[in-house]
Each structure stands twice: as C-alpha cells, then as structure tokens.
Amino acid sequence: MFKHLFLAGIAGLSLATPVLAADPPPPAQLADFIGYSYASHLAAPHRGDRIAWVEMRKGVRNVWSAAAPDFAPRKLTDGTRDDGQDLTFVTWSPDGRILAWVRGEVEHNGWATGAPANPASAPGQQQEELWASVNGAPGVKIAEGSEPLFSSKGQLVFIRDYQVYTVDPANPGKATRLFYDRGRVGGLAWSPDGSRLAFVSRRGDHSFIGIYNGADTPITWVAPATAYDDNPAWSPDGTRIAFSRRTGTFDILAASAGEKPNPFSIWVASAADGSARQAWKSPATLNGSFPSVPDGLFLMWGAGDRITFRAELDGWAHLYALPAAGGEPVLLTPGEFMVEHVTMTPDGTALLYSANAGSVAGDIDRRHVFRVAVDRPGPAALTPGSGLEWTPAPLAGGRIAYISATAQTPPRVALAGADGKGARLIDPEPAPFPSQQLVVPKPVTFTAADGTVVHGQLFRPNGGKAKKPALVFVHGGPPRQMLLGWSYMDYYTHSYAMNQYLASRGYVVLSVNYRLGIGYGRAFQHAAKAGASGNSEYQDVVAGARYLQALADVDPARLGIWGGSYGGLLTAQGLARNSDIFKAGVDLHGVHDWTLYQNLGGGTRYEQGDVAAMKKIAFESSPEAAMATWRSPVLLIHGDDDRNVPFNQTVDLARRLAAQNIPFEEMILPNEVHGFLRYDSWLRADARMVRFLDERLKP
Known part of the structure; x- marks a missing residue:
C-alpha cells in the first residue's frame, strides 16, 4: 500500500515521495462484520436425495455436502487458507454418487491474459482445476479445466482451452479431448440417454449449435446461420433440441442513438439431421428484446x-x-x-x-x-x-x-418440504457473528430531477436526533439490485456488511438502486440516455444525496459517497460534478473514461453509425469530462489483474488528479481481480476506506 506523505527535513526525499507503509491494525470490529459465513453454489442431483454447496468464511472456501435422512453436513475439502482460489461449478452426477467442482478462476476478457487468478501472489502459476468426490470421500484433483457436466451414464465432460475433454472421476488418469472444434466451445448439454452431446461453438460474430455423436461420426450442425445460436435444450425423448437464435453484437455505445429492439426466436431441431423450424419469434419491440441480463x-x-x-x-x-x-x-x-x-x-x-x-x-x-x-x-x-x-x-x-438470509443473518443453507413448510437451517459450524449489532434497513423512495422514482435502503444508526455524517452507496453492475438484507452475490454481500459496519460507526447510509439496475422493470433497467450515452442515472445519485441531506439526523455538510465497479464510476461522477455535495469519496475499480474501452464503437459497420459522435457523447458522460469542478478528496482502490474494468481506468484518473492537484490517495492490490478473491484484500481495503472517510467526515 502506498500513501503520499509530505515529509520535510529528511535528506534525499522530495516533499511528495511515495513511501511504503505497513497497514495499521483494522478499525475495531471491522474483521467481525466482514468475517461472516457465506453459502453459495447450492446443487442437488436428479436422483440422489442430497445436496452440496460452497461455504466461504474469511476467505477460506470449502465444499460441503449433506444427505438424507438426517442431512448432517459433511466437509469434502480441507481448505484452511485465504488463498484467493475460488470454488465454483458444483455439479452432481445424476445418481448423486459423484460430486465435481472447480478450484481456481479464469475470466476471459479482451484485456486479460486469460491466466488463472493469483491474488495471493503465490510463486507458482495457479491452475483452474477440476476436483471430484466419489461416494462422499474427500475431494481430489482429477484434471485441469472448468464447467463440468455429467451424462445420465455418469460420463464427465468439461472445458479446457475452449475444447471439450473427458475424464473418469473414479479412476482419474489423463484427460482426453472428446472432439475438436475451431470455435470456442461452451453451453454443453447431454442427451437424456447420455449418448450425444450438444454444444455451442462461438465464432466471433456468430455461433452454431453442434451435436457430438461419437468418435466415428461427423459433428451434426443444427441449422447453421449468420446468427447467435445458444441455449441448447434436449427434448425428454432425445429426438429434438430447442435453442435460441438472435442477431446483433455487443456494443458499449449501442444505446447512444437510442436503444433498438433486439428480438430473438426459439427453434426446434431434429437431433438426427439438424434440420430446424422456428417455433416462435418475439415481437420486434424493446420488450421483445433478448433478456441478456441478469442470467x-x-x-x-x-x-x-x-x-x-x-x-x-x-x-x-x-x-x-x-x-x-x-x-x-x-x-x-x-x-x-x-x-x-x-x-x-x-x-x-x-x-x-x-x-x-x-x-x-x-x-x-x-x-x-x-x-x-x-x-x-x-x-x-x-x-x-x-x-x-x-x-x-x-x-x-x-x-x-x-x-436463506435475513437483514441480520448472513446466507446459510436451508431445507424444507416441497410446500416450503418445515424449513430448517443446515449449518456445518455456526460462526460467531455480531448479528445483534446490525440494523434493519428501511425501504425508502425518492424522486430524481426528471420525475423518476428511485428505491433505496436506509441504514440508520443509533444516536437519536444528533447530526451525523452520511454516505451514499452506489452498487456496481449496473444490472444489480441491493436488497433489504444480505445479497445472493458475494460481492454485494460484502457491500451489505460494510454498509452495516459504517452504520455501526455512526454513519447514516443510503444504498441507491439507481436506474440501469434490475428489479423495477425493463424500462427502468434500460433507461434512455444512460451510461455512456448520457449518464442519466447520475441524477438518481444526486436525488439520494438530497434525500439524505434533508433528514433531521444528518449533517448535510458531511456527506460522502462510495461504491465499486459501476458504483466506482458513479462515485467519481459525484466528486467530479458535485464536490459541493460530496465532501469525500471512495472509488473501487471504477470506470472513469468510457472512451478507453477497447470495444467502444464495436460491432459491424452496419451497427456502428457515427462512431466519432458516439465517442464524444461517451466522454461527456464520463467523470473525467468534469475534472475542472472536482475538488473533494478521493481514495482510489484497484486490483491490477482486474478482468472487468481495465486497470488503465484508474491509472488515467490518478494522473489527471495529480495534474490538477486534487487530493487523492491510492491503494493498489497486485494480482487481485475485480471482485477481490481474498478476505485479506477486502479487510485491508475496508480498513483504509474507513480511516479515509473518518478523517474527512467526522469532526
């Protein structure tokens, strides 16, 4: 961690020499608030009466399972370290005899190396590993790869370097490639009888559905076209395949000239020869567009x-x-x-x-x-x-x-009858957590300047009517929604814990669910002139700030803002455009100049339109367009192996801030990715954020 210290009288050092400083102890109880247990990746087999999931506690991840009749939890891994190696893709064989999962993380983006993440800076290169447990035995590594999928016969296939491989989890030898495809393979789907494998071959500006029929039979291509074919689903009798079809390519500026309908269709194909017919097509309206996010x-x-x-x-x-x-x-x-x-x-x-x-x-x-x-x-x-x-x-x-979670209880696994009755929690080892110190957030609404009604959650600390400092929190995404309790996404579970912690320190916190977010209808999520095409969502952030300033227990002169990813972008917007409102901010891995994105104005020539005009709007919609009015101090936090927001977004902003003598601090985490994978990374970043805000917003 680097901190700019103004040192005088020390020989050989200039007045603004970056000095390596050790992290001071974290603020009181911070480790307790973010040391929650978090359950995720819950899975059950088709025939076995059992479940499995991943539990993370202070960065230590383990796979657990539980089976009828008593569903006593059983740990299948022996994780003990905060090593930053994620556990994902928890997958059962249909009979529940074998459980597979993936250890390690690879995110494939245009600016990323594609190498597995190594946030703990281990000397050796990390790998994306396939693990398995057979009949409840401790898990063992069986191959390198991801996206495991079992057939009804128990054959396990997975993806490595965008190709399909197979391995026997009961007798793991060398994995063998099932077939070769020149595209990037994904979307695997076994036929009900386990004899054929459907897949998606992604080929840049189009994709095909293919069917692997065995080593001695050519691939069957399903009605190939100049479209994006995806989501193969077999009929129960195995004779047909349903799939989706759409056109269009991703363009970060596509909405600059107004959002256009992106209709899709559903097709049904013969698995024997690949011939297909259209079963239905969505209307060519905005509501008929392909629902790409979320999920x-x-x-x-x-x-x-x-x-x-x-x-x-x-x-x-x-x-x-x-x-x-x-x-x-x-x-x-x-x-x-x-x-x-x-x-x-x-x-x-x-x-x-x-x-x-x-x-x-x-x-x-x-x-x-x-x-x-x-x-x-x-x-x-x-x-x-x-x-x-x-x-x-x-x-x-x-x-x-x-x-299951509540406003005060972190996410845990629950089991209930088919009607939802008789629910009980399955907790392997209850972790100590200060639930009694958490407040129950209140749902609130407020109105933006253009009349848009915006939802938020208000975290109000104890302390009566005394004037308190306040914070606006803005989530990332932007197709996300903060909730009246713990989130189903680990990144926002952490954000929720931090908002609770800040409330425990006397801050009134408002989490703003601004337009572009999910949960309030398609029109709200796909707002006009938002993002890189006009930044209309920023007025929701200002409306939230005005709401806070009007509360009787808030000191309107001590208002700050924090957020990560797209929330980092909106934090920077607030400080650049309204330093009169926001007196300090913490910007985690935010976007600061839309035009730095490599795919800006991407897509085909038919789709591009006037790229120069779109880029002009994009820059004007960026925080860096308002540098002239930026006055408030900011703390920049970023991992330099970020595969979602390129690190150059923070490099560029830091240089612009320095050039204008705007006060800023920075905390750079070598080898961390976008959503920090280590508890230690979050603890250090959170501690730095709390100290930064306390120094500027508390008397």
Whole structure:
C-alpha cells in the first residue's frame, strides 16, 4: 500500500515521495462484520436425495455436502487458507454418487491474459482445476479445466482451452479431448440417454449449435446461420433440441442513438439431421428484446412437450411456456416483479425460481422462492415473510433446499418440504457473528430531477436526533439490485456488511438502486440516455444525496459517497460534478473514461453509425469530462489483474488528479481481480476506506 506523505527535513526525499507503509491494525470490529459465513453454489442431483454447496468464511472456501435422512453436513475439502482460489461449478452426477467442482478462476476478457487468478501472489502459476468426490470421500484433483457436466451414464465432460475433454472421476488418469472444434466451445448439454452431446461453438460474430455423436461420426450442425445460436435444450425423448437464435453484437455505445429492439426466436431441431423450424419469434419491440441480463433466457424443455423460457414481453422478466409444436407462449408468472434463479423439478412438471415478490411491505427489495407448473399460470410462494431466499434446488425425495438470509443473518443453507413448510437451517459450524449489532434497513423512495422514482435502503444508526455524517452507496453492475438484507452475490454481500459496519460507526447510509439496475422493470433497467450515452442515472445519485441531506439526523455538510465497479464510476461522477455535495469519496475499480474501452464503437459497420459522435457523447458522460469542478478528496482502490474494468481506468484518473492537484490517495492490490478473491484484500481495503472517510467526515 502506498500513501503520499509530505515529509520535510529528511535528506534525499522530495516533499511528495511515495513511501511504503505497513497497514495499521483494522478499525475495531471491522474483521467481525466482514468475517461472516457465506453459502453459495447450492446443487442437488436428479436422483440422489442430497445436496452440496460452497461455504466461504474469511476467505477460506470449502465444499460441503449433506444427505438424507438426517442431512448432517459433511466437509469434502480441507481448505484452511485465504488463498484467493475460488470454488465454483458444483455439479452432481445424476445418481448423486459423484460430486465435481472447480478450484481456481479464469475470466476471459479482451484485456486479460486469460491466466488463472493469483491474488495471493503465490510463486507458482495457479491452475483452474477440476476436483471430484466419489461416494462422499474427500475431494481430489482429477484434471485441469472448468464447467463440468455429467451424462445420465455418469460420463464427465468439461472445458479446457475452449475444447471439450473427458475424464473418469473414479479412476482419474489423463484427460482426453472428446472432439475438436475451431470455435470456442461452451453451453454443453447431454442427451437424456447420455449418448450425444450438444454444444455451442462461438465464432466471433456468430455461433452454431453442434451435436457430438461419437468418435466415428461427423459433428451434426443444427441449422447453421449468420446468427447467435445458444441455449441448447434436449427434448425428454432425445429426438429434438430447442435453442435460441438472435442477431446483433455487443456494443458499449449501442444505446447512444437510442436503444433498438433486439428480438430473438426459439427453434426446434431434429437431433438426427439438424434440420430446424422456428417455433416462435418475439415481437420486434424493446420488450421483445433478448433478456441478456441478469442470467439470460433459462431455456428448458419440460413435461407435456413444453419449452419454458424467460422473457420481458410485458416489461418484466417472467417465465413463459411454449408448445414445442409452435404457437403463442403462455405467461406463467404474471405481476410486477422479476424472476431469477430458475430450475426445473426432476419430473419436468414445475419450475422453481426466486422473485422480488410477496405480501410483505418492501418485498420488491427482497427475494423469495416460488413454484409454478410448466403448463399454466399460478405461482405458489414457498418462502413468504421478511427474510430473503434464493437458488432453490429440488431434491429427488420431494424436498427443496435453498439459501436463506435475513437483514441480520448472513446466507446459510436451508431445507424444507416441497410446500416450503418445515424449513430448517443446515449449518456445518455456526460462526460467531455480531448479528445483534446490525440494523434493519428501511425501504425508502425518492424522486430524481426528471420525475423518476428511485428505491433505496436506509441504514440508520443509533444516536437519536444528533447530526451525523452520511454516505451514499452506489452498487456496481449496473444490472444489480441491493436488497433489504444480505445479497445472493458475494460481492454485494460484502457491500451489505460494510454498509452495516459504517452504520455501526455512526454513519447514516443510503444504498441507491439507481436506474440501469434490475428489479423495477425493463424500462427502468434500460433507461434512455444512460451510461455512456448520457449518464442519466447520475441524477438518481444526486436525488439520494438530497434525500439524505434533508433528514433531521444528518449533517448535510458531511456527506460522502462510495461504491465499486459501476458504483466506482458513479462515485467519481459525484466528486467530479458535485464536490459541493460530496465532501469525500471512495472509488473501487471504477470506470472513469468510457472512451478507453477497447470495444467502444464495436460491432459491424452496419451497427456502428457515427462512431466519432458516439465517442464524444461517451466522454461527456464520463467523470473525467468534469475534472475542472472536482475538488473533494478521493481514495482510489484497484486490483491490477482486474478482468472487468481495465486497470488503465484508474491509472488515467490518478494522473489527471495529480495534474490538477486534487487530493487523492491510492491503494493498489497486485494480482487481485475485480471482485477481490481474498478476505485479506477486502479487510485491508475496508480498513483504509474507513480511516479515509473518518478523517474527512467526522469532526
């Protein structure tokens, strides 16, 4: 960590020499607040009555499992160190005999090296490793690769260097490549009988669906076209494949001239010869556009020859059922809410999902688990109340598992009956946590300058009516939503813990769910002239600040702002455009100049339009366009192996701040990625943030 110290009278040092300083001890109780246990990656097999998940506690990750009848938790790994090696892709064999998962992380972006992340700076190069546990035995490494998938026969395939490999987890020898494809392979889907493998071959400006039929048979290509084909799903009898088709390429400035419809279609193909017909096409409207975020289409083939998928045809992300023979889809989940975390029951008759719906005030800022049949509308709430629940996993015995949290209790695994009743927590080793010191955030709304109603969560500390410093928090994404409790994403679970910690230190904190975020309908998420095309979402941040300043217990002269990723961008916007409002800010790995992105004005010549004009708007929508009015101090925090926001975004801003003598500090974490993988990285960054804000916003 580097801190600019102004030293005088020391021979050989200039007045602004960067000096290497040891980290001081973290502020009181910070380690307790961010030392929570976090459960994720919950999975269940199709036939075995058991579950598995990943638990992370202070950066130490382990895989756990539990099985009927008592579901006593059992640890399958022996992780003891905060090594920054993530555990993901928890996957069961259909019979529940073998569990596979991935250790390590590779994120493939244009500016990234593609090498596995090494945030602990281990001397040896890290690898993305495939691990497995057979019959509940301790896990062992069986290959290098990712995205494991078992067939109904128990054959395990996975991805390495964008190619498909196979290995026997019970007798792991050398992994062998299943076949060669010149594209980037992903989206694997086994046929029900386990004899054929569908896959997506991504080839830049188009993609194909292929079917591997065995070593001695050519690949079957499914109705190849100049489109993006994706999401292959087999029919239960294995004779057909459903898939999605769309056109268009990603362009960060596509909305500069106004968002254009991006319709998609669903096709059904013969698995024998690849011939296909269109079963349905979405309308060429904005609501008919492909639902790329969050989480995509959730295309699945259910009982009764029905294809289920997610779309936003009524302006909300809902589930639909389409006859495989074609026709009009049936809306399964009507209402003003958004569907996420979708899975199908083993018999294919129902869908389980989470949604920000319910009967308790503020449920639009929560998540609950629901069930709906694949052939008719009529969702049933399985987890009502004021808690939060997500990622349902149906068990073969009829029960369901899910992740459960409250405003004060971090995410844990829960098990309930098929109707949601009789829920109980499955906790391997209850971790000490200061739940009693957490406040229950209050749902609030306020209005932006253009009349847009904005939601937020208010964290109000104890201390009565005395004037207190305040903070605006802005999430990243931007297609994210902060909740009235712990989040289902580890990055925002940490953010929630920090907002609680800041409240415990006497700050009034407002978490702003600005436009571009999810949870409030498609029009809110795809706002006009937002992001690089006009920055309209920033007025929501200002409205949140004005809301805070008007509270009786807030000192309007001691208001700060913090956020990461897109929240870092909005933090920089606040300091650059409104140093009169925001007196200090902490910007974690934010975007500062849209025009530094390599894919700016990307896409085909047909799509580009006037790139020069778009880039002009993009720069004017960036924080660096308002450097002339930036006065408030800022703390910049960034990992230099960031694969989401290029590190040059912070390099460029630091140089501009220095050139204008704007006070700033920086904390650079070598080899850390975008969402810090180490607890130690978060602890150091959080401690630095708290000290920075305390020094500037507390008397």
